[in-house]
Amino acid sequence: MRKSAIVFAFLGVLLLGIAPALAQTPVVNVYSARHYGAMEAVFARFTEETGIVVRLSQGSVQSLLERLRAEGAQTPADVFFSIDAGGLDLAAEEGLLQPIESEVLTTNIPEDLRDPENRWFALSQRFRTIMYNPATVQPEELSTYEQLADPMWKGRLCLRPATHIYTISLVASLIAADGEAKAEAVVAGWVANEPQFIDSDTRILETIQAGGCDVGITNQYYLGRKLSEDPAFPVSLFWANQGEDGRGVHRNISGMGVTAAALNKDNAIALIEWLSQADKGQLADVDGIPGGNFEYPVNAEAPVNEIIAAFGEFTIDPLPLSEYGDLQEQAIALLERTGYGF
Numbered sequence: 001m002r003k004s005a006i007v008f009a010f011l012g013v014l015l016l017g018i019a020p021a022l023a024q025t026p027v028v029n030v031y032s033a034r035h036y037g038a039m040e041a042v043f044a045r046f047t048e049e050t051g052i053v054v055r056l057s058q059g060s061v062q063s064l065l066e067r068l069r070a071e072g073a074q075t076p077a078d079v080f081f082s083i084d085a086g087g088l089d090l091a092a093e094e095g096l097l098q099p100i101e102s103e104v105l106t107t108n109i110p111e112d113l114r115d116p117e118n119r120w121f122a123l124s125q126r127f128r129t130i131m132y133n134p135a136t137v138q139p140e141e142l143s144t145y146e147q148l149a150d151p152m153w154k155g156r157l158c159l160r161p162a163t164h165i166y167t168i169s170l171v172a173s174l175i176a177a178d179g180e181a182k183a184e185a186v187v188a189g190w191v192a193n194e195p196q197f198i199d200s201d202t203r204i205l206e207t208i209q210a211g212g213c214d215v216g217i218t219n220q221y222y223l224g225r226k227l228s229e230d231p232a233f234p235v236s237l238f239w240a241n242q243g244e245d246g247r248g249v250h251r252n253i254s255g256m257g258v259t260a261a262a263l264n265k266d267n268a269i270a271l272i273e274w275l276s277q278a279d280k281g282q283l284a285d286v287d288g289i290p291g292g293n294f295e296y297p298v299n300a301e302a303p304v305n306e307i308i309a310a311f312g313e314f315t316i317d318p319l320p321l322s323e324y325g326d327l328q329e330q331a332i333a334l335l336e337r338t339g340y341g342f
């Protein structure tokens, strides 16, 4: 009894001592749609170097956007961290993000990788492309996303469901490039090929590996992760829509914007600036920060991880990132009309 009273008294003194220090600890509150383990190491490094503590609240792009809308000026979020350009674009258009004047950001991040009004900034690039089983598919048989509508792929495709933002943005890019009618015919062709709908890019790759399907569409970093664990992982990457076959591979980004209601605006800007540096976060592999995500940096000075550099050169679909949000609703409606899996 007595002993515990002493312990409580000691704890009380300890807490009294810590409380004022906690109150002064600089923080940045992040609504993060990105929840890969690698982020913790990156944020820990940021805190170590700046003293600013990162508080994360996680969810899907869509659910975080809903929270930002519902909370409005009351939101505790300083930063919206999205894994999709459409989500950032919608947040910006709806007045949920504020423009940021920062020479660091405009220097480190190329113009086509940030909002024209500087309300959001890309921090890494990811490319959604065709993956195949080299034991059953010759690369010469592959060309474009559109060509996967050919009946030759019947019963051979693995695709991500319509509910996932990756599918929605890919279909938005088809609408932008091909027009709505042709995009709809393409998606209807995919559906007619009776794909397996699998809500995990990792599991799509594993299903191809296991012979469950021959061709899939995934983000390129999922194959990077697999190859980092097993350099002989038996799935190959095909860059879609290259050369004479068109506009280039579909690009998306991870990126951040400062909320219009941010209480810790300076800390929010500090986080985005820090991540934009070539030798710091860049959400990629950085010396001393383990577990990079095998994405391509936005900062031209930043190194590209060797595993993904081995995927070779490719052309990127020039569709401006700021148009992804505008096409989102149309893409969702098109997916519903074609009976694409949920």
Ligand SMILES: [Fe+2]
Binding pocket: 219
């Ligand atoms: Fe992902």
